[in-house]
Amino acid sequence: MTDLPTPPTVSAAGLTLRYGSTAALDDVSLRLGAGVTGLLGPNGAGKTTLLRVLATAVPADRGAFTVLGHDPNTTAGRQNVRRALGYLPQTPGFHPDFTAFAFVDYVAILKEMTNRAARHREVRRVLDEVGLGDVRGKRIRRLSGGMRQRVALAAALVGGPGFLVLDEPTVGLDPEQRMRFRELIASAGEGRTVLLSTHQTEDVAMLCHRVIVMAGGVVRFEGTPAELTARADGRVWSSTERDPGARAGWRTGTGSFRNVGDPPEGATLVEPTLEDGYLLTLDASDAASASSSEVTA
Numbered sequence: 411m412t413d414l415p416t417p418p419t420v421s422a423a424g425l426t427l428r429y430g431s432t433a434a435l436d437d438v439s440l441r442l443g444a445g446v447t448g449l450l451g452p453n454g455a456g457k458t459t460l461l462r463v464l465a466t467a468v469p470a471d472r473g474a475f476t477v478l479g480h481d482p483n484t485t486a487g488r489q490n491v492r493r494a495l496g497y498l499p500q501t502p503g504f505h506p507d508f509t510a511f512a513f514v515d516y517v518a519i520l521k522e523m524t525n526r527a528a529r530h531r532e533v534r535r536v537l538d539e540v541g542l543g544d545v546r547g548k549r550i551r552r553l554s555g556g557m558r559q560r561v562a563l564a565a566a567l568v569g570g571p572g573f574l575v576l577d578e579p580t581v582g583l584d585p586e587q588r589m590r591f592r593e594l595i596a597s598a599g600e601g602r603t604v605l606l607s608t609h610q611t612e613d614v615a616m617l618c619h620r621v622i623v624m625a626g627g628v629v630r631f632e633g634t635p636a637e638l639t640a641r642a643d644g645r646v647w648s649s650t651e652r653d654p655g656a657r658a659g660w661r662t663g664t665g666s667f668r669n670v671g672d673p674p675e676g677a678t679l680v681e682p683t684l685e686d687g688y689l690l691t692l693d694a695s696d697a698a699s700a701s702s703s704e705v706t707a
């Protein structure tokens with residue numbers, strides 16, 4: 411495992427949150443440092459719940475965490491966590507009749523920026539930062555999906571938060587917009603702690619210095635993207651027909667089959683991707699060993 415900055419900027423221990431009989435979070439412990447950490451997991455893994463707990467939108471039943479040294483268990487600490495936080499939720503709730511400027515300004519007001527001139531300067535700065543300076547007077551309903559997502563990012567960035575939480579920000583974006591968004595997230599992660607929930611393994615491979623994999627409310631893996639990819643070393647092979655022993659196998663564009671799982675003797679091994687490592691980590695038997703040997707608290 412690679413070393414994390416000491417002390418970590420965000421640290422959580424034993425976070426547990428149940429909805430009825432569902433453990434949305436089950437004893438989740440993690441540490442984040444400056445830079446972009448990816449949070450991968452299938453639907454229902456508990457990613458959004460974890461982000462909402464860290465953003466103090468919902469309290470955990472058990473466990474504790476700190477953000478930039480602030481403990482949200484006290485009223486003052488919770489206020490400090492919120493001041494340090496920028497949050498881009500899964501479905502940003504902006505009024506479509508607001509202009510981009512008015513919406514980000516509104517969020518800045520909620521973030522207690524009371525000096526109007528300074529606040530407007532800051533709103534212009536973040537809209538410029540996400541490349542929307544030219545359309546800041548346009549109503550949000552007239553902007554493309556990618557531009558709306560950038561308005562939401564600008565709102566999360568306003569006030570220069572030390573901890574930025576992004577819940578699936580690239581969902582529904584076309585490849586060009588996604589690339590543009592990656593650039594913005596990467597620059598937002600310079601000197602700042604960013605936690606990026608995503609289903610896109612390419613986002614993690616291209617952007618993140620650390621990755622956390624969750625499933626069923628449990629952290630299955632915490633490490634670097636290279637370490638996650640390495641979990642599939644020796645477990646991806648090509649063949650002329652689909653290997654019946656493979657956990658997944660498909661014909662590629664070149665006509666040969668790419669198989670993932672436990673290769674037969676003499677198989678032609680190929681380079682794994684981060685997605686292979688991720689899929690194998692979700693496999694139940696791998697998960698058991700990952701949670702006992704790789705998860706750091």
Ligand SMILES: Nc1ncnc2c1ncn2[C@@H]1O[C@H](COP(=O)(O)OP(=O)(O)OP(=O)(O)O)[C@@H](O)[C@H]1O
Binds near residue numbers: 433453
């Ligand atoms: N408010 C709620 N009431 C009841 N159950 C909930 C609530 N919020 C989440 N859950 C359940 O908790 C589990 C974790 O959900 P969560 O939304 O955190 O997963 P996720 O990893 O973000 O999934 P997705 O990728 O689909 O957004 C799921 O089983 C979900 O149905």
